[in-house]
Structure formats: C-alpha cells, structure tokens
Amino acid sequence: MLAMNYRGPYRVRADHKPDPVIEHPGDAIVRVTRACICGSDLHLYHGLVPDTRVGTTFGHEFVGIVEEVGSAVTKLKVGDHVLVPFNVFCGSCFFCQRELYGNCHNTNPQASAVGGIYGYSHTAGGYDGGQAEFVRVPMADVGPTVIPPDLHEDDAVLLTDALPTGYQAAEMGDIAEGDTVVVFGAGPVGIFAAKSAWLMGAGRVIVVDHVEYRLDFVRRYAQCEVINFREVDDMALHIKKMTDWLGADVCIDAVGCEAAGNAMQTITGPYTLMQAGSATVLHWCINSVRKGGNVSIVGVYGPTFNAVPIGNALNKGLTLRMNQASVKRHLPRLIEHIQAGRIDPKQIITHRVPLEEVADAYHIFSSKLDNCIKTVLIPPSARQTRAVAATALN
Amino acid sequence: MNHTHDHEHDHKHAHEHAHEHGRNDLAVFQHGRPPVDRSAIQGWGADLDRKNRPAYPMERMPQRLDAPLTQPDPQAQHVEVLVSPERPHMTPLFGSPQPPSGLSGVLRRAAFKTTENDIRHWLLLLLADRVNVVEGLAEDLARGHVPNIFAEMGIKAEWEHNRMGLVKKAAVVAAVAGVGYYLLKRRNDH
Ligand SMILES: [Zn+2]
Ligand SMILES: [Zn+2]
Numbered sequence: 163m164l165a166m167n168y169r170g171p172y173r174v175r176a177d178h179k180p181d182p183v184i185e186h187p188g189d190a191i192v193r194v195t196r197a198c199i200c201g202s203d204l205h206l207y208h209g210l211v212p213d214t215r216v217g218t219t220f221g222h223e224f225v226g227i228v229e230e231v232g233s234a235v236t237k238l239k240v241g242d243h244v245l246v247p248f249n250v251f252c253g254s255c256f257f258c259q260r261e262l263y264g265n266c267h268n269t270n271p272q273a274s275a276v277g278g279i280y281g282y283s284h285t286a287g288g289y290d291g292g293q294a295e296f297v298r299v300p301m302a303d304v305g306p307t308v309i310p311p312d313l314h315e316d317d318a319v320l321l322t323d324a325l326p327t328g329y330q331a332a333e334m335g336d337i338a339e340g341d342t343v344v345v346f347g348a349g350p351v352g353i354f355a356a357k358s359a360w361l362m363g364a365g366r367v368i369v370v371d372h373v374e375y376r377l378d379f380v381r382r383y384a385q386c387e388v389i390n391f392r393e394v395d396d397m398a399l400h401i402k403k404m405t406d407w408l409g410a411d412v413c414i415d416a417v418g419c420e421a422a423g424n425a426m427q428t429i430t431g432p433y434t435l436m437q438a439g440s441a442t443v444l445h446w447c448i449n450s451v452r453k454g455g456n457v458s459i460v461g462v463y464g465p466t467f468n469a470v471p472i473g474n475a476l477n478k479g480l481t482l483r484m485n486q487a488s489v490k491r492h493l494p495r496l497i498e499h500i501q502a503g504r505i506d507p508k509q510i511i512t513h514r515v516p517l518e519e520v521a522d523a524y525h526i527f528s529s530k531l532d533n534c535i536k537t538v539l540i541p542p543s544a545r546q547t548r549a550v551a552a553t554a555l556n
Numbered sequence: 557m558n559h560t561h562d563h564e565h566d567h568k569h570a571h572e573h574a575h576e577h578g579r580n581d582l583a584v585f586q587h588g589r590p591p592v593d594r595s596a597i598q599g600w601g602a603d604l605d606r607k608n609r610p611a612y613p614m615e616r617m618p619q620r621l622d623a624p625l626t627q628p629d630p631q632a633q634h635v636e637v638l639v640s641p642e643r644p645h646m647t648p649l650f651g652s653p654q655p656p657s658g659l660s661g662v663l664r665r666a667a668f669k670t671t672e673n674d675i676r677h678w679l680l681l682l683l684a685d686r687v688n689v690v691e692g693l694a695e696d697l698a699r700g701h702v703p704n705i706f707a708e709m710g711i712k713a714e715w716e717h718n719r720m721g722l723v724k725k726a727a728v729v730a731a732v733a734g735v736g737y738y739l740l741k742r743r744n745d746h
Contacts, residue, residue: 169696170689173708185652186631212681213664215654216692234629252649253623260615268628269649273672274642278649285681288637288651300631300649304623333609339601360597363604385597435682466678488611490621495603495610504599525710531717 164542165219165294166520171209172528176518179219182290182298187234190302192244195544196319197292197517198223199527199537201349202462205419206283207524210432210439210464213272213284220281221539222248223322224292225315228302237303244306245318246299247326247489250278250289253304264486269300275465277486285465293520295541307493310501316508317500319538320350325496325507327460327487328354328416332362334458334483335412340365342405344450346443347416348376348388350510350536351460355414356384357505364412368404370397370446372422375533383509391423398449409452417443418461430469438464448475459484513537516545638668660688 167177182191203220205211228242238244251258251266257277258266269278270287278300281291290297299306309318328351337343343359345352348371359367367386371377377388394400402409419439420432423446431440447457448471457480475482499505512535515523526534594600606612628648635655639646656664667680696703714722 169692169703169708173703173705175703175708186629186649188628209685212678212685213667214685215660216688216695217654219653250649252628253619253621254625254627258621258623259619259625260617261611261619261621262615267643268647271637271639271643271645271647271650272668273640275672278651284638284651284654287649288653290651290653301628304621330611333611339604358603361599361601361603362609363601365592435679464678465672466675483614491610491616495608499599499602502599502602504602519712521708522710522713525713526717528710529714529718531713 163295164517165290166221166517166539168206168214168218168220169216172207172525174207174220174521174524176520179294181296184230184232185298186300187232188301188303189232190228190235190238190299190306191230192224192226192246192292192297192299192306193229193543194221194224194226194292194294194297194541196225196315197221197294197539197541198319198322198324199293199523199539200323201351202282202418203524204528205439205462205464207528208420208432210419210435211283211285212465213288215284215288218281218283219290219292219294221291221293221297222280222282223319223324224280224297225309225319225322226292226297226544228306229296231302235302238306238308242306243309243315245309245322245493246280246292246297246306247493248279248282248323249305249486249489250280250287250300251305251490252301261488261491262485263488263490265488273465279486293517293539295517295543305490307490310497313497313500314508316511316538317506320354320507320510320536321489321493321496321500323487323489324350324510324536325354325505326489326492327351328356329358329361329492329496330485330487331355331414331416331458331460332358334460334485335359335362335414335456336481336483337362337364337412339363341411342366342368343412343414344368344370344401344410344447345386345414345416346370346421346446347418347461348373348380349416352414352416353380353384353510353535354505354507355416355460356380356386359412359414360384361499361504368401368410373530376530376535379510379533379535397423397446401450405452409455410450411452412456412458413447413451415443415447415457415459415461419463421461427469435466437468438466439468441468441470444468444470448478448480451478451480453478454480456481456483458482460487510536511538515539517541638664640668641671642673658688658691660684660691663687 165179225245250269251263252268255267266277278287421442424442427440427442430436663684670677
C-alpha cells in the first residue's frame with residue numbers, strides 16, 4: 163500500500179509499505195478514504211516527540227471503509243463507513259470504565275502517562291496511523307463509530323480529533339453564562355474551542371495568534387474578537403486591560419509545545435529540548451486568567467518537564483484542567499450539533515491533497531503557507547473508488 | 557460569578573439598564589463584559605446547562621459505551637516491544653511496526669531501563685531518534701534508493717507558495733558557502 167513515511171525531522175515521503183494485517187481478534191482493517199494532518203503531527207514532524215521512529219506512518223485523524231474484521235468482532239461489519247477516534251482504547255479498563263478513553267491503560271505498553279494514539283510515536287503505543295491506504299484499527303467494536311448517512315465525510319473526519327478536542331477544551335474550562343474566554347492558538351483546535359465556548363454560553367470569546375490569515379479566519383468562522391500577539395507588548399497586561407483589570411474567566415491553551423512569542427522559551431524548548439517545549443502559552447494562560455479562574459490545556463507538550471509559573475497558579479487559586487480528548491464521549495452530542503446546524507466543521511478544510519504529495523502537504527501546513535488551516539490527504543485507492551462510482555453513475 | 561437571570565431577555569435588559577444608569581449597576585460587576593448579540597451566534601448556549609456537556613462530570617461511571625467489562629485477550633507478540641517500568645505488564649494491545657533495531661535500538665533498550673519519571677529515559681530516546689535518522693539514510697542507500705531530501709522537505713510547495721523566501725534562503729546558503737570558500741582559499745594561499 164501507499165503510506166506516509168517519516169524519515170527524520172522535516173522529512174517525510176509517500177512510500178510503498180506492506181499492508182497492515184489483523185493482529186488481534188478484535189482488530190479491523192480500514193481502507194482510508196480521508197486522513198487529516200493535525201497540528202500535533204507537526205510536533206512529530208519537527209522531531210520533538212521522543213521515540214518517533216524512522217519508517218513510522220503518522221495520522222490519527224481518519225475515516226474509511228471497513229475492509230476486514232477479526233474473529234472476535236461482532237458489531238462492526240465489512241463495508242461499514244466509519245470514523246475512528248484518535249485514541250486507541252479498550253472500553254473495559256479502569257480508566258475506560260470512567261469514560262476516560264484518552265487515558266486507556268490497555269493499549270500502550272511503552273508509557274504509563276499516555277494512552278494509545280494512532281500514528282503518534284512509540285511513546286503513544288507505536289501504532290501506525292491513517293495517512294495511508296489501509297490502517298489497523300484495534301478494538302474495532304469499541305473505537306470506530308459508523309458515520310450516519312446524513313453526515314458529510316469531511317465533517318466526520320474532523321470528528322476524529324479536532325472538533326472533539328476543541329469542544330473538550332471549552333468543556334474543561336467549565337464555562338458559565340457570560341464568561342470571558344480567551345483561546346490561545348487559532349489552529350483547528352483553537353477555532354473549534356472558540357466556537358464551542360459560545361455553545362456553552364460564553365459572553366465574550368477572544369482568540370490569540372500571530373498569523374494574520376488564521377486570525378481573519380477565526381474571526382469570521384467563530385465570530386470572536388482576535389488579538390495578534392505580535393502587536394501586543396505584554397499579553398497578561400493586555401488581557402487585563404480588556405477585562406476591566408480582572409483577567410479572563412477562562413483561558414484555553416490550544417497551542418502546546420511549539421509556541422512562538424518568547425525567545426527564551428523557544429531556545430530552552432524546541433531548539434535545545436531543555437524543556438518539553440516552550441511553555442509560553444502556559445505562562446500567558448496562568449497570568450491572564452482572573453483569580454479563581456479556569457485554565458484548560460489541550461495543546462500537546464512533551465513528556466519531560468516544563469518551566470511553568472505554578473506559584474502564580476497557586477496564589478490565584480486557579481483550576482487547571484487538561485487531557486487528551488476522550489473523543490468517543492463527545493461524538494453523539496457533536497453529531498447532534500452538526501445535524502442541527504449549530505456548527506459546520508468542514509468549512510475549516512482549506513486543502514485537499516493526494517497522499518502522494520504528503521511531503522508538500524506537511525511543508526505547507528508546517529510553514530503556514532497558502533493560507534492553510536486544515537489539510538485532508540486522500541489516498542489513491544480512495545480516489546479510484548470514487549472514479550469507479552462516478553463511472554457507474556454515468 | 558453568580559447568574560441570577562434565567563432568560564436571554566433579562567440579560568439584554570440588564571445590559572440596556574447598565575447603559576442608562578452607569579456605574580452603580582450589575583454591568584459594573586460584570587467587569588469588562590460588553591453585551592453580545594447572542595441571537596447572532598448560531599447555537600449560542602446550546603450546552604449552557606452542564607447536563608448537556610458530554611464529559612461532565614469528568615469521571616463518569618458507569619460509562620455509556622456498550623463495551624465488555626472484561627480484560628481484552630492478549631495480542632500475539634512477534635516482535636520486540638519495549639515496556640515502561642512504570643507499567644511492568646505487557647498491555648493486551650500494542651503497536652508492532654518499527655521494532656527497535658541497530659544502534660538506535662540499543663539506545664532505546666537502554667532508555668527503557670529507566671522510568672518515565674527519569675529524565676534520562678527521554679533524553680536517550682531523543683538521542684536514539686537522531687541516530688535512527690542516519691540509520692534510515694543508510695537503509696535507503698543500502699537498497700539502492702537515493703532519497704530526494706529536498707522533495708521530502710516539500711521544496712515543491714516552498715517554490716509554489718514561498719518563492720521569495722526560498723530564493724533568499726538559497727542566496728544566504730550560497731553566500732555563506734562563497735565566504736567559506738574564499739576564507740579557506742586565502743588560508744591555503746598563505
Ligand atoms: Zn489531531
Ligand atoms: Zn481502556
């Protein structure tokens with residue numbers, strides 16, 4: 163099959179690799195019809211996540227058709243059109259029983275802090291991802307969700323991570339009616355966090371980024387105020403001025419370990435790996451939120467330590483909440499929101515690229531070229547199928 | 557913050573009220589919160605009630621998912637899989653591609669002798685990743701494939717969307733190379 167192949171920092175290509183096989187009776191093989199590149203894939207692409215092995219296929223956001231199922235699979239059938247949450251999870255362990263699917267204890271032998279994630283390094287279980295023609299999907303009766311017939315495939319692929327993660331970010335902020343919510347990062351997750359903040363009754367939503375086209379996009383898409391932090395001397399001071407010197411009620415970190423905006427953090431973080439990424443946005447969140455406020459973190463940080471102003475968090479009496487999204491929890495409600503027209507996720511897709519051009523697709527997204535917000539990769543087998551279907555119709 | 561109003565109408569009223577009466581008003585206590593036309597925002601407040609939020613409370617038991625509450629059968633293991641000392645049992649499920657091999661594999665095995673709590677674990681893994689890149693190049697060459705590194709870095713996209721940037725980078729590289737050549741030549745001449 164054709165699959166994305168990681169060769170080293172900033173180097174990927176489309177390569178022929180062996181097809182995945184059923185390795186466990188609960189597995190399915192899914193033929194991928196669409197796979198996204200995610201902002202968090204960039205941390206792998208830049209070589210910042212430990213145990214990212216050469217030859218790995220990335221991609222934790224994909225939808226496709228069930229091609230084959232293992233002997234123990236009872237609910238999922240060959241031919242089902244499914245969206246697959248980015249978490250690899252069992253549904254039965256201590257954490258899954260509490261609906262913490264992002265924290266499954268049965269799918270990742272190589273680390274205890276993080277559960278299994280498709281295509282997200284051996285630290286996240288060593289599974290190959292969906293930026294390929296085929297992918298192995300463990301626990302096929304538990305993870306995949308059959309896509310309702312009236313749901314667009316482009317909406318479905320955004321339900322595998324970006325939308326639920328943005329939604330969970332807002333939810334972890336415990337937003338109350340009228341709250342002022344500041345979202346750091348105008349990537350797909352930040353965009354959906356801003357949108358979700360309104361669903362939860364925010365009174366004011368402010369999005370912070372430094373890329374003008376992303377700010378334009380989120381202003382239009384999520385009807386929020388925006389701040390370009392390059393035009394601001396001091397972020398915490400600026401937010402306080404905007405909020406009558408109180409600070410925001412809720413701050414959301416949708417950036418993670420490669421935040422720009424502070425040279426010292428960039429040098430000690432992404433450049434020299436002395437800390438697990440630049441904690442610039444964590445500083446901004448903790449220092450911009452009001453006393454007693456909530457900070458919600460969904461931006462990815464590496465597993466090593468970070469310089470975080472925990473003293474300020476203590477003195478201000480903050481509530482910090484963070485997690486990988488437990489995607490499966492959110493799906494029924496988010497599908498309702500899409501069907502009711504409250505949110506239209508597919509509008510954020512700006513690029514549709516053949517899988518063969520994966521290297522260019524990564525570069526465009528990583529360098530923020532061509533006004534890129536979200537890229538969908540389409541494998542050759544998916545294109546052939548569509549061509550055949552179109553011919554049959556004629 | 558206390559929310560004493562149940563209806564959207566009351567909120568609009570409160571904001572109007574604030575404008576009329578100035579500072580001794582509810583709006584003053586809602587520091588810095590200008591009125592928002594909520595009706596203009598599609599879906600505003602649909603999940604205002606926490607009961608509508610699917611991950612509330614954070615830990616929810618019993619789960620709503622129809623999953624068997626028995627430990628999954630273990631996956632057959634055909635390749636070497638490293639196991640964190642902080643969870644010393646093989647999990648029933650794991651990814652099997654790219655088992656550790658070569659020098660990077662030696663480093664990774666060494667890394668897994670320390671816990672996730674130990675900074676050496678992560679630093680060794682990052683080092684192994686860099687060694688692995690060189691191994692990847694050697695592997696490509698060994699099977700007669702000369703990797704097109706520029707293509708792998710997306711130079712086509714750079715040319716299409718950031719031509720000026722690419723030209724500048726090329727000029728800087730050429731200038732640095734030129735100066736270096738000149739300095740070397742001058743030193744050799746003397
Ligand atoms: Zn993602
Ligand atoms: Zn589990």
